[in-house]
Amino acid sequence: MSETNFKERVFSGIQPSGNLTLGNYLGAVKRFVEMQNSGIETIYCMVDLHAITVWQDPIALKTQTRELAAAYIACGLDPNKSILFNQSQVSAHAELGWILSCVTRLGWMNRMTQFKDKAGKNAEKMSLGLYAYPALMAADILAYQATHVPVGEDQKQHVELTRDIAAKFNHDYGLELFPLPEPIIEGAATRVMSLRDGSKKMSKSDPSDKSRINMTDNADTIASKIRKAKTDPDSLPSEPKGLENRPEARNLVNIYAALSDSSVSDVLKEFGGQQFGTFKPILAELAVNHLAPISSEMARLMDDPVEIDRLLNDGAMRADAIAAPILKKVKNAVGMIV
Ligand code: AQP
Numbered sequence: 001m002s003e004t005n006f007k008e009r010v011f012s013g014i015q016p017s018g019n020l021t022l023g024n025y026l027g028a029v030k031r032f033v034e035m036q037n038s039g040i041e042t043i044y045c046m047v048d049l050h051a052i053t054v055w056q057d058p059i060a061l062k063t064q065t066r067e068l069a070a071a072y073i074a075c076g077l078d079p080n081k082s083i084l085f086n087q088s089q090v091s092a093h094a095e096l097g098w099i100l101s102c103v104t105r106l107g108w109m110n111r112m113t114q115f116k117d118k119a120g121k122n123a124e125k126m127s128l129g130l131y132a133y134p135a136l137m138a139a140d141i142l143a144y145q146a147t148h149v150p151v152g153e154d155q156k157q158h159v160e161l162t163r164d165i166a167a168k169f170n171h172d173y174g175l176e177l178f179p180l181p182e183p184i185i186e187g188a189a190t191r192v193m194s195l196r197d198g199s200k201k202m203s204k205s206d207p208s209d210k211s212r213i214n215m216t217d218n219a220d221t222i223a224s225k226i227r228k229a230k231t232d233p234d235s236l237p238s239e240p241k242g243l244e245n246r247p248e249a250r251n252l253v254n255i256y257a258a259l260s261d262s263s264v265s266d267v268l269k270e271f272g273g274q275q276f277g278t279f280k281p282i283l284a285e286l287a288v289n290h291l292a293p294i295s296s297e298m299a300r301l302m303d304d305p306v307e308i309d310r311l312l313n314d315g316a317m318r319a320d321a322i323a324a325p326i327l328k329k330v331k332n333a334v335g336m337i338v
Contacts, residue, residue, distance in 0.1 A: 006179040010035050011146035013045035013087065015204075016064040017056065019214035020071045022287070023192035025044040026258045027152025031186060032105035033076035033161040035150055043319060044072060046312075049087050049094065049136060053129040054118075054205070060295055066308045067298065071215055073295035073311075083322075084314030087140065091322035096139035097132075099330060103169050104135045108161055114154060142178045143323040144171075150184040153191040154201055159183035173333040177326075189258035195229040198247025213287065216295050223284040226252075231276045238272030240264050252276075256283050260292050 035242040166178035
């Protein structure tokens with residue numbers, strides 16, 4: 001799979017910036033579990049340093065970090081098979097983040113669409129961290145010399161930037177210290193959209209809770225959100241081409257396909273010609289059946305925060321054991337006394 005001599009290693013992370021959404025699950029965590037179970041070395045992180053690029057209540061941040069750890073495990077990540085840890089507990093991320101900020105060009109950062117989307121018209125009032133975030137993300141990946149990065153579609157540009165940063169570092173210092181990591185963007189729902197607006201991605205931080213399905217929502221809430229999801233008056237088409245210019249219809253079909261591990265064309269073969277009044281309750285039932293066991297396992301794990309902290313400490317030590325020697329090589333290459 002890898003284009004270099006580096007050992008295959010998977011790294012990815014999620015911000016503990018609120019409730020995990022169905023978008024995070026289908027776009028990222030479901031893939032994390034599949035990669036873990038394929039036998040590749042996998043490292044998954046709760047990226048709290050990224051979360052604080054926008055204001056986080058300090059008490060809530062700790063809870064959200066533990067909840068994300070519980071969600072990872074409830075979704076099928078096994079701390080014995082993957083390294084699961086919290087970013088700020090491994091100092092290599094921040095240290096390498098600074099070094100890579102000095103390699104990253106401003107022109108590259110100015111092209112990052114996620115900053116533009118998140119900052120909107122308020123760019124002047126945003127933190128420097130939100131702007132610099134992709135250089136820290138490059139450090140997250142490269143601190144482990146990771147070769148593969150499973151992400152949703154919205155993060156593709158940041159993984160491509162990571163490749164540019166890695167290549168420039170290798171070139172500037174005349175050594176092959178970093179692999180050029182590949183984004184892994186697969187499945188029927190790589191970009192799950194808001195249930196209220198098919199042009200916006202489903203997001204933890206969307207002010208409207210009705211725009212998203214949270215992994216902790218109960219069956220009634222999930223069913224109600226899907227029932228009220230914005231759609232159009234037409235019936236479902238029989239072929240994927242019929243979803244063109246119908247973003248809300250496409251979104252619900254993509255979600256169904258991803259949850260049932262089938263393809264969009266198979267879903268449309270089954271439901272083509274049906275109205276949303278028929279399709280939505282079937283989708284709601286599928287979502288509830290899929291998510292209910294995850295949310296009850298999360299609740300069980302959250303009853304023992306001491307055990308979650310123990311697992312995270314253990315994960316941080318294992319992550320540090322990989323990242324610290326790589327950081328030492330980086331510092332040496334840059335000319336720092338190590
Ligand atoms: N709507 C989505 N569809 C598919 N994948 C998604 N991801 C996020 N939203 C969707 C993927 O989830 C992983 C973790 O994302 P993140 O929490 O680090 O940051 P984000 O992309 O900014 O996610 P949110 O939910 O929108 O968080 P907030 O609201 O805090 O900014 C990534 O792999 C991402 O692609």
